[in-house]
Amino acid sequence: MKGLIPLIILLIVEFxxxxxxxTITKNKWALMIYLVVSLALMLFIVYSFMNFDRGxxxxxxxxxVIGLALITYIPKILVFLVLFIEDIxxxxxxxxxxFVDNDREQFFIPRRRFVSQIALGIAAIPFSSLLYGMTIGKYNFKVIRQQLFFDDLPEEFDGTTITQISDIHSGSFDEDTDKIKYAVDLIxxxxSDLLLFTGDIVNTHAKEMDPWIDTFKGLYNPKLGKYSILGNHDYGTYFDWGSEKDENQNFENIKAIHEKIDFKLMLNENVKLKKGASEIVLVGVENWGRKFGKKGDLKKATTDVKPEDFKILMSHDPSHWDEVVQHDEDHYHLTLSGHTHGLQFGIEIPGFFKWSPVQYIYKQWAGLYENAGRYIYVNRGFGFHAYPGRVGIMPEITVIELKKTKKVA
Incomplete structure (x- = not known):
């Protein structure tokens, strides 16, 4: 019964x-081919969703299948909306x-051809965009640079650069190794002086990363090191495991991936980064999310950190900053997050405008945000998940330069 209502809706959209x-062609063969292809696609998509195996x-x-469903039905839904409004x-x-001429034969006015043409023209926009996102957009890596000024940044760290990547989701990659190698070379x-990864190295299984170990091991070793944290997908919670033992073993294997690619995985802990006689503190917490679990322990991670220390926090989910970090009595100068992917869909004109439906769920969803001198940068993600593409919100490599505010004499 649950599947009946969506099926009826699909049939109405198809009609x-x-x-x-x-209205734009009377060719019987063209109409027949359209019907056969549409029916085959609908049955395949419905069957695939009904038989999804969490195991x-x-x-x-x-x-x-998700990509095929979106590219098939988002354009058709737009056609439906335009023609339904016309029907009204x-x-x-x-x-x-x-009431005017009482002509019953003309009660149902013929559908206007130009309205159908408009509907199909509108539908072509998301169709071409989604197709681009699935073929080119998902690997259209962008380097985004950000310069941040702090009054209390130690002098020796003035000009220090940080490269941040997030949300690799290696299980989603296809077999085009050249695209991923290109991104690694771009990083x-x-x-930069410091390389940070802010979680979600896989979708679920540790084995998803096996074909990519050597590729990501090629990431350079910067002066201040390579550090990483876990994201919500790294805990394997979106999967029906056969036993608790299998789930725990997968989690241990995921943690071991970070060492294999020469990253220091931080599990509610901190490290002092030194330059000359000065130091700053890098803090890494486990995933803390409003909706996806609260394993992160900020107090545990900073047991030996002084309030006056300059602190950079890695926390996968930006809702952690929104609900906790920005209000913490200890001043966290910069928080680096990911998680949202910018929904992999939106409109962005750098420096002028950005929009995505995800902004109605997360207040901080892409780029830089600030409150009372406390900053968070939300990386748009390296990989992709669910929808196998990116439209408008491109995969990101972030480079942040720390600058000390110069005092005016």
Missing amino acids: YSFQAIK KGQTRGTLF SRLVEACVMS NEQN
């Missing part, structure tokens, strides 16, 4: 889409005309 096609988790196959207007117009070209 309206066929009506649009029918297997998300695979490249499920990513393909036709009904109102017909009612008015029936290395930044030659």
Whole structure:
């Protein structure tokens, strides 16, 4: 019964889409091919969703189905909306005309051809965008640079650069190793002093990273080191495990990945980064999210940290900063997060405008935010998940330069 309502909705959407096609062509073969292809796609998508197996988790196959569903039905839903609005207007117009000339034969006014053409033209926009996102956009890596000024940054750290990546989601990659190698080379070209990864190295299984170990091991070793934390997907909670033993073993294997690619995994702990006689504190917590578990322990991670220390915090989910970190009595100068991916969909004109539906869920969802001198930077993500592409919100490599505020004489 649960699947019946969505199926009825799909059939209504398909009916309206066929009506649009029918108004622009009378060729019986073209209409027949459209019907056969549409029916085959609908049955395949419905069957795939109904038979999704949490015991297997998300695979490249499920990513393909999600992408296919979006690229098929978002355009058709737009066609439906345009033609449905036209039907309402036709009904109102017909009612008015029936009172005027009482001509029953003309009560149902023929569908307007140009409205169908407009509907199909509108539908072409998301179709082409989603297709671009699945073929090119998902690997269209962008380097985004940010310069931040702090009054209390130790002098020796003035000009220190940090490269941040987040949300690798290696289980989503296809077999195009050249694209990932290109991104790794792009990270290395930044030659920053510190390299940080802020969680979600896999979708679920540690084995997802096996084909990519050597690639990510090629990331350079900067002066101040390579550090990482866990994200919500790294705990394997989106999967029906056969036993607690298997789940725990997978989690241990995921933690071991970080050492294999030469990152120091931080589990509610901190490290002092030194330059000359000065030091700053890098803090890494486990995942703390408003909706995805609260394993992060900020107090445990900073037991030996002084309030006056300059602190950089790695915390995967930006809701941690929104609800806790920005209000903490200890001043966390900069928090680095990821998690949102910018929903992998939106509109962004750098420096002028950015929008994504995810902003209605997360107040801090992409880029830099500040409150009372406390900053958070939310990385848009390296990889992709669920929808196998990116539209408008591109995969990101962040480079942040720390600067000491110069005092005016």
